[in-house]
């Protein structure tokens with residue numbers, strides 16, 4: 001089954017759906033502060049135009065490719081890119097994706113700082129893990145700056161395991177240490193086969 005047939009993904013507080021161009025203001029708001037990009041390999045967004053550019057270059061083309069039947073390496077779905085919105089208000093509070101175009105299955109996520117510490121990242125990432133399992137993905141990875149404690153707590157909550165040091169990322173002229181986290185996925189109804 002394709003990703004879109006499962007949408008919106010529903011959790012206790014959230015609906016995960018595809019992005020549209022109308023999400024540019026919210027994406028800019030979420031990604032425009034240094035506290036959000038502190039441990040990421042890029043700096044804050046400078047304008048809503050930046051957010052629109054991200055939608056036009058990465059998110060929307062991935063949906064188009066998926067809808068036209070294209071798949072990534074190894075048959076991976078290309079459209080695992082979700083806006084996480086509060087069920088009761090529709091507010092976009094989180095962004096979560098699995099990068100598959102390079103065959104990596106790398107999980108990425110960001111939450112609106114106004115909502116940090118309330119379990120939003122854990123809830124939306126768990127929904128994506130569950131979907132990945134149902135779609136037959138066999139493995140997810142995440143590469144995290146070792147100082148990003150909140151992010152590593154999220155990964156631990158969703159069952160990922162720290163595996164090994166990973167290539168650090170450059171930021172502000174400094175190379176930060178990273179750690180690779182991994183989750184082996186078993187098919188729906190089965191148990192994960194992580195050693």
Ligand SMILES: CC(C)(COP(=O)(O)OP(=O)(O)OC[C@H]1O[C@@H](n2cnc3c(N)ncnc32)[C@H](O)[C@@H]1OP(=O)(O)O)[C@@H](O)C(=O)NCCC(=O)NCCS
Nearest residue numbers: 036109110111116117118119120121122144149150151153
């Ligand atoms: C990482 C991030 C997504 C977490 O979002 P969140 O919705 O606040 O996460 P949750 O509420 O689900 O869980 C956060 C966990 O980190 C802990 N935490 C939060 N801030 C912390 C801090 N400064 N130091 C230590 N732990 C912290 C919380 O206590 C919680 O753990 P617990 O449930 O075991 O108590 C959010 O901080 C963020 O968007 N950061 C910027 C982008 C980013 O770094 N993304 C990850 C890239 S790998």
